[in-house]
Amino acid sequence: MWSALLESSSKIEQIGDELPDNFGGKQDSDEEGQQLADFVKERKKAMEVNEVKEATVAVAVDVAVGAEDEGGEKRGKKRLSKRERKDEKRKNKKKKIEVAAEEVVEEVVDEEVSEEGSSDKKKKKKKKQKKDKKEENEAKEKEVELEPAAPSLTPSFPYPVDSSDHCETPQIAYEHIKPLLDHLSSKSSTSLKIYDPYFCSGSVKTSLSSIGYPHCHNVKEDCYSVWSCSAAPESDVIITNPPYSDDHVEKLFTWLTSSVNKDKVWMCLLPQFFHKHEYYKRLTSSIHPFYIVPKKRYIYLPPSGFREKKKSDTHKKSSPFVSMWYVWGGRWNEELRNVEIGEEVERAWSKSGLRDLRRKGKGKGKGK
Numbered sequence: 001m002w003s004a005l006l007e008s009s010s011k012i013e014q015i016g017d018e019l020p021d022n023f024g025g026k027q028d029s030d031e032e033g034q035q036l037a038d039f040v041k042e043r044k045k046a047m048e049v050n051e052v053k054e055a056t057v058a059v060a061v062d063v064a065v066g067a068e069d070e071g072g073e074k075r076g077k078k079r080l081s082k083r084e085r086k087d088e089k090r091k092n093k094k095k096k097i098e099v100a101a102e103e104v105v106e107e108v109v110d111e112e113v114s115e116e117g118s119s120d121k122k123k124k125k126k127k128k129q130k131k132d133k134k135e136e137n138e139a140k141e142k143e144v145e146l147e148p149a150a151p152s153l154t155p156s157f158p159y160p161v162d163s164s165d166h167c168e169t170p171q172i173a174y175e176h177i178k179p180l181l182d183h184l185s186s187k188s189s190t191s192l193k194i195y196d197p198y199f200c201s202g203s204v205k206t207s208l209s210s211i212g213y214p215h216c217h218n219v220k221e222d223c224y225s226v227w228s229c230s231a232a233p234e235s236d237v238i239i240t241n242p243p244y245s246d247d248h249v250e251k252l253f254t255w256l257t258s259s260v261n262k263d264k265v266w267m268c269l270l271p272q273f274f275h276k277h278e279y280y281k282r283l284t285s286s287i288h289p290f291y292i293v294p295k296k297r298y299i300y301l302p303p304s305g306f307r308e309k310k311k312s313d314t315h316k317k318s319s320p321f322v323s324m325w326y327v328w329g330g331r332w333n334e335e336l337r338n339v340e341i342g343e344e345v346e347r348a349w350s351k352s353g354l355r356d357l358r359r360k361g362k363g364k365g366k367g368k
Contacts, residue, residue, distance in 0.1 A: 167300035168200055169241040169269055174207045176292060176345045177239070177267055177325055181213060183339045184237060184265060184332065191215050195235035197223035197252075198242050208239070227255050241269040244321075250279045256328075257283045263330040269298075271321035275351055284328075290337050291348040292325035293357060 185192050196204050196218040205216045217233045226232055238261070242252050249270065256266050272293075274280060329336035341347060348354045 167241075167302050168203050169207065170298050170300065171207050171210070172344075173241075173269060173294070173298050173325070174211055174239075176294060176342065177327075178211045179339050179341050180267070180292075180327065180329075180336050181211075181237070183336060185213075187332065188236060192237060193217070193233075193235045195233055195238050196240045197226070197232070197238070198240050198248075204239075224251060230260070232260075236265065238264060238266040238268075240266075244271065249274060250277075253280060253283045257287070265330045265332065265336075266328050268326045269323055270326055271323050272354070273321070275326070275354065287328055288333065288350070289326055289328045290333075290350070291354060292327060292341065293346045293348060293354070294324065295344055295346065297322050 181192060192213055192215065194208060194213060194216040196216060199218055199220045202218060204218050205214075208214070208216045216239075217235065223232075238256065240252070242248050252268070255261070256264070256268075275291075327336065337347075337349065346357060348357055
């Protein structure tokens, strides 16, 4: 009640303050009383409207503030839920990694265990194989002791030989000199007689026979003893691929250039560098040999059983030298120098001609 009276009193004071300055003094007349009543009524009404407005504004403010607080709480809840989800994801990822790591460790352990087991098995297997091999070798040794010794398959010779010299002339090499033999054959009324003083396996007879010259003397004998006795067989041409070791080539050219063979035709298959030896220069200084040079090098193979087997196929080939034919035509020398030869070979008239072939990159005998 007191609060209502105080509020009415304050309103009356406020209305009194707002009365016009000329209003006061006597208030006995009815007109002035009516004016006062109307003014108070209007003013009171205006104040009530203001109060309603203020109350409405206050309510709106309270509603807005409440909504803002509620939105903040919701956003906080959303942020909290996102953080929780991230934490949950991290936890799940960590668990997966831990599980995968455990699986890897288990696999590694299993592999190590299996490897150890397989290693033990391999060791046992090797040990057993070694034992079986040893027993097998012992059994073979006992059998060998009981069996008679087998005869040696390596050919024997009635004179000293070097196994590295045992190489047969390839067939293609004989085919390259066939034009020269054909020309010589045309000069004779009888079949050409050929002499090869160095015996290897006797295949030279087969090779020469295949190109039309079956009459060849090639036997297992010491040719140096034969020459010293002047017992060399009668022949029209000497064709040979001599041993390259020791002084065999020097002995050969000493005999070929002697007076016994003054007009004898000879064809020797030798490495290209032999023409640089001093003994060759000296012994052939009065004659003019020429050279048949293959464009593709000759490959020599030892006869079966003449050498120990090599692991590499490369070592089966001999010789490592590029070879060519050294030719002296005797009284037919000039004619033989001009005989047409095949496209697989080239001809050099002299040692300087050989040098020219080398400079041009020809006549090296290198195959593909």
